Amino acid sequence: MSTVAVPHAATATERPPRRPGVRAVYRWELRKLLAQKRTFIGLGSALAVPLIFVVALLADSSGGPDGLPFGALVRETGFAVPLVCLAFGAFWLLPLITALVAGDIVATEDQNGTLKTILTRSVDRWHVFAGKVLAALTYTAAVLFAYVGVALVAGGLIWGFDPLTTLSGTQIGPGRALVLTGLGTLAYLLPMAAIASIGLLLSTLTRNSAAAVVGTLMVSIFVQIIGSISALDALDPYLLSTQFNAWQGILREPTDWDPILRSAWVCALYALPALGWALTTFLRRDVAGG
Amino acid sequence: MLPIEARGLVKRYGDITAVDHVDLTVGPGDVYGYLGPNGAGKTTSLRMLLGLIRPDEGSARLFGRDPLLEGARALDGVAGFVEAPRFYPYLSGRRNLELVAALDGDGAQYRIDEALETVDLADRAKDKVDGYSHGMRQRLGIAGALLRAPRLLLLDEPTTGLDPAGMRDMRALIRRLADQGMTVLLSSHLMGEVEELCDRVAIVGNGRVLYEGALRELIASAAARYELRTTDDVHAAEIAREFGEVDEIAGGLSFAGDERTAAELSVALGQAGVGLTALVPHAPTLEELFFEMTEGPR
Numbered sequence: 360m361s362t363v364a365v366p367h368a369a370t371a372t373e374r375p376p377r378r379p380g381v382r383a384v385y386r387w388e389l390r391k392l393l394a395q396k397r398t399f400i401g402l403g404s405a406l407a408v409p410l411i412f413v414v415a416l417l418a419d420s421s422g423g424p425d426g427l428p429f430g431a432l433v434r435e436t437g438f439a440v441p442l443v444c445l446a447f448g449a450f451w452l453l454p455l456i457t458a459l460v461a462g463d464i465v466a467t468e469d470q471n472g473t474l475k476t477i478l479t480r481s482v483d484r485w486h487v488f489a490g491k492v493l494a495a496l497t498y499t500a501a502v503l504f505a506y507v508g509v510a511l512v513a514g515g516l517i518w519g520f521d522p523l524t525t526l527s528g529t530q531i532g533p534g535r536a537l538v539l540t541g542l543g544t545l546a547y548l549l550p551m552a553a554i555a556s557i558g559l560l561l562s563t564l565t566r567n568s569a570a571a572v573v574g575t576l577m578v579s580i581f582v583q584i585i586g587s588i589s590a591l592d593a594l595d596p597y598l599l600s601t602q603f604n605a606w607q608g609i610l611r612e613p614t615d616w617d618p619i620l621r622s623a624w625v626c627a628l629y630a631l632p633a634l635g636w637a638l639t640t641f642l643r644r645d646v647a648g649g
Numbered sequence: 650m651l652p653i654e655a656r657g658l659v660k661r662y663g664d665i666t667a668v669d670h671v672d673l674t675v676g677p678g679d680v681y682g683y684l685g686p687n688g689a690g691k692t693t694s695l696r697m698l699l700g701l702i703r704p705d706e707g708s709a710r711l712f713g714r715d716p717l718l719e720g721a722r723a724l725d726g727v728a729g730f731v732e733a734p735r736f737y738p739y740l741s742g743r744r745n746l747e748l749v750a751a752l753d754g755d756g757a758q759y760r761i762d763e764a765l766e767t768v769d770l771a772d773r774a775k776d777k778v779d780g781y782s783h784g785m786r787q788r789l790g791i792a793g794a795l796l797r798a799p800r801l802l803l804l805d806e807p808t809t810g811l812d813p814a815g816m817r818d819m820r821a822l823i824r825r826l827a828d829q830g831m832t833v834l835l836s837s838h839l840m841g842e843v844e845e846l847c848d849r850v851a852i853v854g855n856g857r858v859l860y861e862g863a864l865r866e867l868i869a870s871a872a873a874r875y876e877l878r879t880t881d882d883v884h885a886a887e888i889a890r891e892f893g894e895v896d897e898i899a900g901g902l903s904f905a906g907d908e909r910t911a912a913e914l915s916v917a918l919g920q921a922g923v924g925l926t927a928l929v930p931h932a933p934t935l936e937e938l939f940f941e942m943t944e945g946p947r
Contacts, residue, residue: 378721379754387748394739472735476793479699479730480752483720645702647693 379482384490388464392498397463401456405502408452409444409510413517428526428607436521438536440514441507442610445547448506449603454554454579456502461495461558462571465641469566475646488641492559492634499555500548507544529612543606546619549626550602554579556630563637602626650713652677652801652832653698657707660693667693669856670707675834680827682847682864683836686943690856691836695731695805699724711801729803734790738779742770742789745778750796757796764792768822784815791822801832808842820846840936854943864935871933875911877902880924888917901927
């Protein structure tokens with residue numbers, strides 16, 4: 360530490376600096392995610408659960424998950440497997456995996472004191488927040504598509520990529536089944552993004568990773584409980600849990616857009632205020648401790 | 650444009666006023682010591698300068714820019730850290746620097762090798778920060794600051810927790826950065842460190858600035874004392890009292906006065922037939938001044 364020259368102190372400031380922004384934050388948020396165990400615990404679970412489901416089906420010679428859409432078709436075509444997985448993933452698995460990262464992404468930097476490290480560079484607070492939101496949403500989408508993808512491949516390899524009977528009773532060929540599965544997954548991403556936004560809010564408010572992860576899952580389960588109370592049926596269309604079924608509109612002929620459109624604005628009603636609240640908190644907060 | 654101009658900064662936490670109307674003026678090229686006991690509000694002040702926390706009153710400007718109003722732009726040409734520098738433990742030292750350099754832009758990534766060399770971490774750059782010692786993290790913090798090619802460096806007790814060799818190296822590094830024209834604000838509770846490195850100081854206690862100005866003037870302004878040993882202390886004390894305040898100390902006398910009165914006293918003692926065996930000037934140390942200011946006269 361005593362021999363080498365020091366980087367030029369005053370020269371670089373004379374030319375107008377090129378300022379990094381959301382993109383720089385986003386890229387590094389992804390790299391940070393890729394360097395953390397929890398990312399792979401989430402992703403690993405998303406890959407493992409469909410495989411376990413398939414193995415369970417193989418271990419049993421007949422029958423399937425009763426009461427779930429496409430549950431009766433799982434042994435007829437591989438296309439039914441990811442759809443069944445979507446249906447049961449909504450209860451707690453996918454919200455939990457989403458919360459694992461979204462609930463952690465701000466709070467963990469609070470707890471480790473690294474927030475002050477990145478907030479004393481050349482990016483503004485809203486850049487940091489936006490980068491984190493995008494990273495959490497990217498992870499959420501990656502997990503969901505990995506989950507559906509592995510279920511589809513495993514299901515198809517075992518039961519074949521045969522034509523699928525839609526929820527309207529019509530038969531569709533493998534090509535169309537693949538497209539509709541993809542579109543259905545995109546529709547499923549809406550409530551997932553709302554869960555991620557709630558996770559980000561709790562992560563920003565609580566400054567505690569565990570509290571935010573558990574809190575997000577609690578919110579998700581609480582909403583399901585409200586949905587199951589028949590006296591409160593009037594609320595159902597506006598509950599987040601209901602939006603986890605909206606994708607089924609895609610698997611009808613003709614396509615039932617109503618639940619999907621409603622899901623879009625209902626999810627936005629959850630996600631946007633949560634993100635707005637989180638952003639204003641993040642912009643104004645004192646970064647102390649650490 | 651002054652590197653730091655803070656006026657009337659106040660930060661309260663409930664009933665406690667952590668920072669109480671603090672004014673700070675740091676000029677270009679200053680190596681400025683921000684000196685106070687733990688809990689005096691040094692770190693809170695630095696956080697406000699860096700825009701990490703909002704002052705309840707007052708404002709801070711770095712090169713004329715207020716971090717509250719201009720966000721990251723106010724930190725152009727400014728780098729530093731508060732409390733211990735923090736990094737991502739699961740990334741290597743180099744990856745951590747790459748990350749912060751990406752958030753700096755402006756060619757910061759091309760300074761990584763040089764910064765690692767400067768703080769003597771090039772050999773360990775590939776290791777995860779998780780395995781770094783406190784001193785290594787502290788040096789990585791300096792490296793991270795240097796990536797911004799700062800004109801103003803804010804350091805919060807950079808030698809705290811370092812071993813003696815680490816402290817010496819850290820001070821030498823700060824000295825070299827200052828010699829290259831970098832303005833440095835250094836918070837510290839170590840008087841020796843501030844005396845060694847700084848030319849200007851602010852002394853704070855209980856959130857208030859008790860003194861602000863040139864270190865040399867501070868020391869000069871305090872009355873110097875002379876330790877006096879004579880062949881006849883009783884007689885000498887009588888004579889000395891005519892020139893200034895005298896205390897009896899073990900083995901002699903302590904006499905308050907400047908060089909001129911010391912010279913006059915020595916002549917007077919000689920004329921009175923009192924032999925002078927020792928006349929030792931004793932300038933007040935920053936430490937004594939500091940305790941006098943923060944705890945009152947002892």
